[in-house]
């Protein structure tokens with residue numbers, strides 16, 4: 474679509490009969506062109522959603538793969554020395570791709586009917602303004618974080634852990650690609666937190682464009698991948714927004730198995746007291762940093778604290794896995 478002439482396509486003429494193309498911006502024109510070209514809204518929405526996920530997910534992982542390969546960045550690695558090997562990264566990529574193609578791809582054709590059912594705009598142009606999109610996305614962040622906190626805690630309960638969540642905990646020192654390395658049931662359970670916010674919002678307000686949902690999903694993917702990156706840079710978002718979780722928060726969850734169950738924000742774990750061990754750990758690291766040690770001494774101290782937290786984590790994982798009905802703990 475490059476000008477204001479009426480579309481020649483039959484079904485496109487139906488969809489866009491009342492659209493003034495001269496009033497649209499470049500992105501909106503591409504959007505309409507996509508729906509016109511595919512000529513089937515179910516396929517157009519499904520395919521766009523799938524491609525968006527693949528491009529953003531793997532696109533966001535590439536810088537982290539490069540960073541892992543450059544020794545200069547190791548000083549900001551949260552678990553020093555635990556650099557994923559290319560073999561590990563490739564193994565993880567294959568697993569993630571397998572689940573994207575076998576689970577997500579078949580399910581994604583339901584996306585458009587579901588959006589239509591809840592009254593969400595899909596093919597419609599123009600898009601809502603940034604002023605409308607931003608508060609909606611902020612709301613989805615808060616909703617998802619709370620949902621994830623409770624669902625993730627439930628996934629640490631013995632039977633659910635053993636049969637579902639254990640897969641995601643394969644990596645005690647995570648890396649970007651590991652963000653979606655999980656059991657299909659976990660993808661479904663935790664994915665609900667990402668999708669339910671927009672769906673509920675749409676069902677209640679009757680006003681949501683799928684482009685807002687895409688903005689949210691892109692940011693949520695960035696959040697999840699960055700949280701698994703294993704690096705805390707001086708410019709990481711949590712140093713600007715102190716309530717933002719970031720890698721520093723979630724890396725501890727993988728290392729120590731306990732604490733830090735939420736995704737984007739720190740307030741749920743603080744409120745429910747599930748960040749006590751994490752805070753002690755951070756205080757020790759900070760104290761070591763301020764103690765005037767040499768770089769070598771600090772490195773040794775950090776490695777020792779990491780090893781201690783990880784050892785405790787291994788024990789805590791054993792307790793979760795050894796859960797038997799009527800018996801919460803087996804020695």
Ligand SMILES: [Zn+2]
Pocket residue numbers: 625629638642726
């Ligand atoms: Zn977990």
Ligand SMILES: [Zn+2]
Pocket residue numbers: 641647652701723727
């Ligand atoms: Zn994780």
